[in-house]
Amino acid sequence: MASISYNDDSVVVIIGSGAGGGTLANELCQKGIKVVVLEAGARQSPQSFVNDEWKSFGQLAWLDPRTTSGTWRVAKDFSGLPAWICKTVGGSTTHWAGASLRFQEHEFRAKTVYGDIKGANLLDWPITLSELAPYYAKAENKMGVTRTNGIPGLPGNNNFKVMHAGAKKMGYKQVHTGNMAINSQPRDGRGRCMQLGFCFQGCKSGAKWSTLYTEIPKAEATGNLDLRPEAHVTRIEHNSKGLVSGVVYFDKDGKEQRQSARVVCVAGNSIETPRLLLLSASNMFRDGLANSSGQVGRNYMRHMTGSVYAAFKDPVHMYRGTTMAGIISDESNHNPKRGFAGGYEMETLSLGLAFMPAFLDPGAWGADYAWWMDNYTNLAGMWLVGEDMPRETNRITLNTNVKDKWGSPVANVHFDDHENDIVMRNHAFTQGERVYQAAGAIKTYRTPPYPSTHNLGTCRLSANARDGVANKWGQTHDIPNLFISDGSQFTTGGAENPTLTIVTLAIRQADYIAKQMTERAI
Amino acid sequence: MIVKGLEGSTFFGTVRGQCVTSLYNNDMAFAAFGFPGSAWEKGGYITRGFQDLKWLPAPPKEASPPPYLG
Numbered sequence: 001m002a003s004i005s006y007n008d009d010s011v012v013v014i015i016g017s018g019a020g021g022g023t024l025a026n027e028l029c030q031k032g033i034k035v036v037v038l039e040a041g042a043r044q045s046p047q048s049f050v051n052d053e054w055k056s057f058g059q060l061a062w063l064d065p066r067t068t069s070g071t072w073r074v075a076k077d078f079s080g081l082p083a084w085i086c087k088t089v090g091g092s093t094t095h096w097a098g099a100s101l102r103f104q105e106h107e108f109r110a111k112t113v114y115g116d117i118k119g120a121n122l123l124d125w126p127i128t129l130s131e132l133a134p135y136y137a138k139a140e141n142k143m144g145v146t147r148t149n150g151i152p153g154l155p156g157n158n159n160f161k162v163m164h165a166g167a168k169k170m171g172y173k174q175v176h177t178g179n180m181a182i183n184s185q186p187r188d189g190r191g192r193c194m195q196l197g198f199c200f201q202g203c204k205s206g207a208k209w210s211t212l213y214t215e216i217p218k219a220e221a222t223g224n225l226d227l228r229p230e231a232h233v234t235r236i237e238h239n240s241k242g243l244v245s246g247v248v249y250f251d252k253d254g255k256e257q258r259q260s261a262r263v264v265c266v267a268g269n270s271i272e273t274p275r276l277l278l279l280s281a282s283n284m285f286r287d288g289l290a291n292s293s294g295q296v297g298r299n300y301m302r303h304m305t306g307s308v309y310a311a312f313k314d315p316v317h318m319y320r321g322t323t324m325a326g327i328i329s330d331e332s333n334h335n336p337k338r339g340f341a342g343g344y345e346m347e348t349l350s351l352g353l354a355f356m357p358a359f360l361d362p363g364a365w366g367a368d369y370a371w372w373m374d375n376y377t378n379l380a381g382m383w384l385v386g387e388d389m390p391r392e393t394n395r396i397t398l399n400t401n402v403k404d405k406w407g408s409p410v411a412n413v414h415f416d417d418h419e420n421d422i423v424m425r426n427h428a429f430t431q432g433e434r435v436y437q438a439a440g441a442i443k444t445y446r447t448p449p450y451p452s453t454h455n456l457g458t459c460r461l462s463a464n465a466r467d468g469v470a471n472k473w474g475q476t477h478d479i480p481n482l483f484i485s486d487g488s489q490f491t492t493g494g495a496e497n498p499t500l501t502i503v504t505l506a507i508r509q510a511d512y513i514a515k516q517m518t519e520r521a522i
Numbered sequence: 523m524i525v526k527g528l529e530g531s532t533f534f535g536t537v538r539g540q541c542v543t544s545l546y547n548n549d550m551a552f553a554a555f556g557f558p559g560s561a562w563e564k565g566g567y568i569t570r571g572f573q574d575l576k577w578l579p580a581p582p583k584e585a586s587p588p589p590y591l592g
Binding site: 050051052053054152153154155156157158160161162164165175176177184185192193194195196197198204205314315316317319320321326352353354356357373374376377439440 | 545546547551552555556557558559560561562565566567568570571572573574575577578579580581584585586587588589590
């Protein structure tokens, strides 16, 4: 591990160590560039992970205060927990399920293809699928995505058997155990999946890809990385020329530090990244850094989500094995005849006995609800994930009424479903129930969206500086040495789980940053 | 009926939230409801029935390849 001086202004400072920050750090270190990574969370490991839902949540989740507003049900049921994402080295790659799907070609052109949808702030990405394709390939190889690179698909568990049986009866054709960044055989110095069933609680076998035990150690081995866990960034500073010059943070001893920087890359996930830009407002940048468009924090997307659980006469034991054990992709295309724009994926999901009562139907109680717990071993479940509409009013703002322990206003997450989201969700609920009925379900349950595990779009990429925050490289329009490096970049959400695309963008951004530094453009 | 009348109150919400975590989040409850809890120390489920469901047909191997067992 390198030990980089606070005054070294030749370094790249990356805020966050997840899919974006961790990958970017390794890619830059491999090119010989010195990198300081400031990660708010502590450093865990497969040894310290726990197969216990609430204990793990306490270990890995972002629990610093946030507030919520808007008509979304999360604001009522989980008013202080808009998102289930992580504060730990590796970020949400410790917690994710491993689903690694490429965006579809038309999803990069959502505005052109879907047209002008009232109440939505659609915009085409300033990148095409063909530009990203070689980087998608690198990401799939890096992460070991099954059904790519000669890697066999994973074996399907009982939960997948139920989904598959119902899906086939309904005539669905694109049904399999997924493109997963989970080793089906040993690869890259990590073992193959043991079907533990606690994917969301950190993978104790290391079979699931996470920057924590792949990108970070590889970066450290170059001698170019200085990773500082429990470093909570409060401000990004700039000089009189309007270029960022350093980052202020509180270290693990609670002391305020300043790290100089030649380049700053923000990868704190889509709530903290815009919050940090807003907190860094100054006389020169009164609305926050890189916010001449006013779009910092806006266009927050969380994907159309919901779950369907089903009870059967006979046991399923859905908790045995991978949480996301398989997928139906037939509904992921754009088919406006269904009554909505965009598409959705149907992916198996399982919750343990501790989380099921809390999340099956937040606020619910009584005999009907208890019946579901009684039948726990006979349940199957799926998660519906689809494209939700970017809206200017769905946004992260600073809540000046609530301060965190460092004295900074916390993030408020405001969200209202768009009509398209509601119509799509109802369609997805219906189709999910039909899949399970076709497999013989005696009862089905529509579970509303959980605290968001996919958080996107709040510093979006745009061709024009007035429409977004950063250009096609994630370089902010206003400040050439300030980059957005996480899912905040997403111009639109697509129907696919975001991690593969975040890693892809980071690999590509590293090439660009290295080139810009060589040319002394930044 | 009395409980139904309390529904929606802050007190009700607090009690319900506490019940949800204390009733279901313990080893006795796990045993009663058939959830075995921690799995890694037993080697996971790859040799302990993760695919043992027999009342539906097995998916074809294109959809669900066999597990790698060494």
